[in-house]
Amino acid sequence: LNFSRVEYHLVVENGVYVKIKDPANGQVLPEDNWTWAPQGIINIHYPEMWGYVQFTATEAGKAKEYCNEDQEADLKWALRKIYYKQRNFMADKGRFSVNLGELGIDRDKDLKIKGWNYPPMIQSTESLFEVVFQNKIGTKWHIRQDGLIWKTEPAKK
Structure with missing residues (x-):
């Protein structure tokens, strides 16, 4: 508050x-x-x-x-940790990474979240990145280079 x-x-x-x-x-x-x-x-x-x-x-x-x-607060915080690491990596290396190890992220120490597939999907270009965690039913949580976090649900059949 x-x-x-x-x-x-x-x-x-x-x-x-x-x-x-x-x-x-x-x-x-x-x-x-x-x-x-x-x-x-x-x-x-x-x-x-x-x-x-x-x-x-x-x-x-x-x-x-x-x-x-917020039942998904831990997941959002994991995304935010990756965001901060990506931002620092970009400042240091001039590019974003697609590798959690390269970012210095340890799964057991930094990303303890139950019910979500590991590792997250990471895509990057010279100036953009997106990290996505997905669960077994297809729900996804995303974060991108500007810090926006959003949720997508699988298409209904």
Whole structure:
């Protein structure tokens, strides 16, 4: 869960808010940015690191509430790990990889996900890549070079 607040340095002049200027240079003072982002880094622009808030009518501690957890969060995180490795590999080598070993990914350490075929399918060009995990019924989860993650279902017969 992340909150962000931008706070400007203001005064009221003739009933109107006016930004305060720095007396030393005449420029408007920079705003203060307040963020609450318990995600291990000071950057709220990482949606994959965001948490969840679930609202309930039950008072806290009065009853056990069902938590609507993302059942595929581990799979999405595995895709995200590959994405970060690909991004770093591209910065270092000038190309994307089609080989998990070349990316330094260890199946047992980095990609422990049950019910999904291993290794994932990886396709790449000079400027694009796509990684796909597929399960036994044909459902696929994808990630590409811009970090977009999406799900595709097999065609209905």
